[in-house]
Amino acid sequence: MDNLNYLFAAYTVIWVAVFGYVFFLHLKHRRLQRQIELLEAEKDKQQTN
Amino acid sequence: MKDYVKIIAIVWKDIISEIRSKEIGGSVLVFCLLVVVIFNFAFQSDEAAIGLVAPGILWVSFTFAGVLGLNHIFAAEKENSCLEGLMLCPVERHVIYWGKLIGSLIFMLVVEAIITPIFLALYNLPILLPGLALIIVLATLGFVSVGTLFSAMAANTRAREIMLPVLFLPIVIPVIIAAVKATGLILDGEPWGELWTWLQIIIAFDVIFLVISALVFEFVIEE
Amino acid sequence: MRYNALFGLGLALMVVALYLVFIYAPTEKTMGDTQRIFYFHVAIAWVAFLAFFVVFVCSILYLWKRAIKWDIIARSSAGLGVLFTTLVLITGPIWARPAWGVWWTWDPRLTATLVLWFTYIAYLLVRSYAVEESRGARFAAVLGIVAFVNVPIVYLSIHLWQTHHPPELVSDLGTSMLVTLLVSIAAFTVLYILLLVRSISLVKMEMQIKRLAQEDARLNPRKE
Secondary structure (H helix, E strand, C coil): CCHHHHHHHHHHHHHHHHHHHHHHHHHHHHHHHHHHHHHHHHHHHHHHC | CCHHHHHHHHHHHHHHHHHHHCCCHHHHHHHHHHHHHHHHHHCCCCHHHHHHHHHHHHHHHHHHHHHHHHHHHHHHHHHCCHHHHHHHCCCCHHHHHHHHHHHHHHHHHHHHHHHHHHHHHHCCCCCCCHHHHHHHHHHHHHHHHHHHHHHHHHHCECCHHHHHHHHHHHHHHHHHHHHHHHHHHHHCCCCHHHHHHHHHHHHHHHHHHHHHHHHHHHHHHCC | CHHHHHHHHHHHHHHHHHHHHHHHCCCECCCEHHHHHHHHHHHHHHHHHHHHHHHHHHHHHHHHHCCHHHHHHHHHHHHHHHHHHHHHHHHHHHHHHHHHCCCCCCCHHHHHHHHHHHHHHHHHHHHHCECCHHHHHHHHHHHHHHHHHHHHHHHHHHHHHHHHCCCCCCCCCCHHHHHHHHHHHHHHHHHHHHHHHHHHHHHHHHHHHHHHHHHHHHHCCCCC
């Protein structure tokens, strides 16, 4: 039944979208985390000077 | 000073400056007419089809012209920093809203009053329709109720010319639907029953959004 | 700790939901197996609406209390709302095509979702096009309130407009279908909450970075 193709398509879209978004959040988290660590290291360096 | 005196003052100021500068009135009028004519060419010259789409054409042209006109409400104020001046006056914020609202309502009604007979003539439709006047007034009131609010918002945003329609159009979809339906019914000479349902929607929209917009307006123009 | 518990719950619910959708729920008479799209489609639509409701409430709270946390929640919820609404608009046609032979019907629910989508987009745009952040937050809050109040009016007007068009889509549900639907809704609600918490913490991180960067700039003015 090729109708199942539609079912498959719909659920695939949902999973791709959800996982894609989760991945996007993950990447953003990593980037921001790195920035925070950099800035805090800067701050510590300034304070010890 | 009573509130309504202040409101009238704001309206009068806008009317005077519009008459003096003739900045936007003429162009909006011409644009509206152009849209009506272009839509005529967009649809094949099929008598029956024209009858069906005529209400839609009228309201699309009013909507587009409305967006242009609404952009103008606060654009000039913003550019000449009149808004700050206006806010320094001891007026409550919603007074400014009402003043701007009435001003743009008058502006739009004038444009519509000129365009409608021309439109009806172009499409060979009956011209004297008091019911149509009622629909136009009520629907326009709905337009300007949220339009004034969003115009103030867009004026304080980058890309303001495109922000206004993006903000405004989704919200007024119910008004457009109801106005087109009601206009269609009137032009077909239908009895009151169904027409009243659509008018109720427009009236409900007007009341709800006049109140809400007046309430939240101060949050939009505060510095 | 609480987040991990919630994550476990969400995962469990999702697995159960999938089982219910694909194995437990009976095959629908007229539409066949493609009808199974319905469960997640409706569940996502429900969560999209929930997200918008959260935006509405937080917008009011933000304008009233002016505490920044309300704005943070609102903007995170709006982002999720766009995601979920987009999914509804994609899965809707995918379901409609085999079921009714058309990609799109102007039925009240789908059309109202489309209008909702436009308003969410406008919400995000007004933030990014604002001249300064606090203004963007205020404008977005106003829009969040106006748009949500508009939803019933939009739905009603499209519904009335619809009387000459194909009828509404959903027939009545048997109990097993209802259970499947409810579990799906629960699963996606938990997912929404998890993603919301994550998004909020990301926004807070961005604000922290901004603060640190400002401090840094203040303590060390660059000698250009």
